Amino acid sequence: xxxxxxxxxxxxxxxxxxxxxxxxxxxxxxxxxxxxxxxxxxxxxxxxxxxxxxxxxxxxxxxxxxxxxxxxxxxxxxxxxxxxxxxxxxxxxxxxxxxxxxxxxxxxxxxxxxxxxxxxxxxxxxxxxxxxxxxxxxxxxxxxxxxxxxxxxxxxxxxxxxxxxxxxxxxxxxxxxxxxxxxxxxxxxxxxxxxxxxxxxxxxxxxxxxxxxxxxxxxxxxxxxxxxxxxxxxxxxxxxxxxxxxxxxxxxxxxxxxxxxxxxx
Amino acid sequence: xxxxxxxxxxxxxxxxxxxxxxxxxxxxxxxxxxxxxxxxxxxxxxxxxxxxxxxxxxxxxxxxxxxxxxxxxxxxxxxxxxxxxxxxxxxxxxxxxxxxxxxxxxxxxxxxxxxxxxxxxxxxxxxxxxxxxxxxxxxxxxxxxxxxxxxxxxxxxxxxxxxxxxxxxxxxxxxxxxxxxxxxxxxxxxxxx
Numbered sequence: 001x002x003x004x005x006x007x008x009x010x011x012x013x014x015x016x017x018x019x020x021x022x023x024x025x026x027x028x029x030x031x032x033x034x035x036x037x038x039x040x041x042x043x044x045x046x047x048x049x050x051x052x053x054x055x056x057x058x059x060x061x062x063x064x065x066x067x068x069x070x071x072x073x074x075x076x077x078x079x080x081x082x083x084x085x086x087x088x089x090x091x092x093x094x095x096x097x098x099x100x101x102x103x104x105x106x107x108x109x110x111x112x113x114x115x116x117x118x119x120x121x122x123x124x125x126x127x128x129x130x131x132x133x134x135x136x137x138x139x140x141x142x143x144x145x146x147x148x149x150x151x152x153x154x155x156x157x158x159x160x161x162x163x164x165x166x167x168x169x170x171x172x173x174x175x176x177x178x179x180x181x182x183x184x185x186x187x188x189x190x191x192x193x194x195x196x197x198x199x200x201x202x203x204x205x206x207x208x209x210x211x212x213x214x215x216x217x218x219x220x221x222x223x224x225x226x227x228x229x230x231x232x233x234x235x236x237x238x239x240x241x242x243x244x245x246x247x248x249x250x251x252x253x254x255x256x257x258x259x260x261x262x263x264x265x
Numbered sequence: 266x267x268x269x270x271x272x273x274x275x276x277x278x279x280x281x282x283x284x285x286x287x288x289x290x291x292x293x294x295x296x297x298x299x300x301x302x303x304x305x306x307x308x309x310x311x312x313x314x315x316x317x318x319x320x321x322x323x324x325x326x327x328x329x330x331x332x333x334x335x336x337x338x339x340x341x342x343x344x345x346x347x348x349x350x351x352x353x354x355x356x357x358x359x360x361x362x363x364x365x366x367x368x369x370x371x372x373x374x375x376x377x378x379x380x381x382x383x384x385x386x387x388x389x390x391x392x393x394x395x396x397x398x399x400x401x402x403x404x405x406x407x408x409x410x411x412x413x414x415x416x417x418x419x420x421x422x423x424x425x426x427x428x429x430x431x432x433x434x435x436x437x438x439x440x441x442x443x444x445x446x447x448x449x450x451x452x453x454x455x456x457x458x
Contacts, residue, residue, distance in 0.1 A: 010441045014415055016422060041448050045397065045416060050304035050313070057300065058293040064318050065292070069325050071285040182318045216311065 004031045009038050064179050067150065068186030070143050144190075144200075147183050148246040151207055154180060155239045158214075161226050170221040177214035184208050203241045210238065273337040280328060292321055295338055299345040305413045306349035308401065316352055320345035346410060346428040353406040393451070400450040404443050411436050412443035 004012075004021055011017040012025070012035065025032050054060075154176050161169055188204045191197070210232060217225050233239060272290065279287035296317055303316035324331075324341050331340060401409060410429060414420040415436075422433045429436065 006445065007438075007441045010444050011437060013444075014440065016437065038444075038448075041451070042416070042444060044393075044451070045444075045447055046394075050301045051310065053297060053300050058296050061296045061314075061317055061321065062289045062292045065322050065325075066285070066289065068322065069285055069288065071283050072281050072328070074281075074283045182322070186322055 003028065004035075006034075006038075009035050010042075013039055013042050064182040065186070067146060067179075068143065068183035144187055145246065145249045147180070147187050148242055148249060150176075151180055151184070152239070152242050152246055155233060155242060158226065158229060158233060159239065161230075164223050170226070173226075174214060174217070174221050177211045181208070181211040181215050184211055199241075200245055203238070203245055206236050206238050206241065210236075274333060277328060277331065277333070277337065280325075288321075288325060291337065291341075295341055296321070298338070299341065302342065302413070302418060303345055303349045305417055306346070306410050307352050308398065312352050312356075313349075316345060316348045319348045319352075323348065343428040346414070347430070350406050350410050350429065353409060396451060397447070400447050403450065404446060405439075407431070408439045408443040408446070411439035412447075415440045 004024055008017060008021050009031070012021050025035055154173070157169070157173060157176075161173065184204060184207055188201070188208060191201045191204055210229060213232075214221065214229060273294065276287045276290045280291075299317045299320055300313055303320075304310065304313035307313050307316060320341060324344050331337065404412065407429060411425055414425045414428065415422070420428070422436045425436045426433045431439075
């Protein structure tokens with residue numbers, strides 16, 4: 001008699017086993033014992049339950065990502081004469097075929113005219129030879145501008161933060177850093193994907209490093225850690241960098257990219 | 266899987282029509298569930314939180330590809346599992362060095378206390394939990410995710426396969442390897458108890 005393999009027994013424990021495995025277990029004491037041991041061991045595998053997130057967890061997630069999400073642009077609907085769509089299938093077949101033939105005739109006419117026009121004007125261009133300039137993506141620029149505004153405000157607050165005399169500012173600073181961190185990640189990703197401005201990528205990298213440290217500082221922000229962050233910020237010239245970029249974005253000189261992908265950055 | 270109300274569909278339509286704020290209701294409806302599975306796969310709160318945010322951002326970017334007849338909860342759950350898998354895979358090198366320190370099962374055996382008395386029993390259960398956590402880290406990201414989804418989230422083999430992008434047979438093998446490794450690593454505790 002062939003005994004069941006450990007793999008078959010594991011399948012059986014999770015309810016995926018074949019029926020003949022069940023009948024084998026009824027007849028074979030060795031396999032039945034191995035199965036019982038496996039069941040006991042698997043039942044003992046208990047990992048700690050995830051801690052219940054706080055009551056404002058949903059708002060925390062939403063606030064962390066909302067500023068990095070560009071709004072979709074509403075899709076344009078083709079104009080359809082009132083009642084035409086609903087009445088189409090109600091029309092007789094001959095009439096529908098006549099409409100279809102008329103459309104085909106118009107399309108063929110347009111095609112022929114287009115070809116003829118190209119020959120006459122002699123300006124035929126091979127598709128793909130000349131890249132058509134894409135319109136800038138204003139939504140992404142607006143999102144980036146907003147992100148840089150918020151980052152600048154945080155950096156200014158950090159610069160003037162005096163935790164020793166007022167410790168109530170540490171928690172809001174950390175929360176804002178957490179919120180900006182996610183938005184910054186989205187902007188960085190956009191900048192990388194769009195092969196954008198190198199100065200922008202560099203500033204976002206610096207910002208990411210600082211925000212990450214601020215957001216994940218064990219035990220919260222203390223006077224010492226804030227002093228350290230100030231020093232890092234000043235050494236990198238980060239505030240200046242962000243201000244320059246912000247003014248460039250405002251004046252339309254900095255781009256994350258020029259691809260127009262319908263609002264999904 | 267997760268139930269989807271008409272509210273999700275309405276919110277998706279609103280988002281695609283340009284109302285970004287409508288996405289907040291989808292975040293509110295699904296973030297806790299995603300947090301739970303993300304925590305189980307990544308094993309810590311910070312990573313789980315990051316996975317949830319990544320999943321919602323990824324889903325937002327691909328919302329136009331989401332089929333209106335599908336279930337948004339199921340869809341975002343799969344995205345979150347993929348994000349969690351990426352997160353665990355990304356830190357695999359870091360974890361393996363920590364696991365290597367306690368790789369010898371004999372060493373684990375020495376650390377276990379006698380289970381006879383009350384306080385020691387508590388200590389033992391703490392040690393079991395700690396050792397289970399260590400044992401989980403020795404699994405590959407796919408084994409870990411497949412095991413968590415099968416054993417703790419009670420998902421079917423087919424659902425896991427779709428979430429992880431692998432075939433049902435590969436899911437079964439991943440679960441088997443995970444159980445095998447965990448049993449082997451926790452065997453010394455059974456001898457003591």
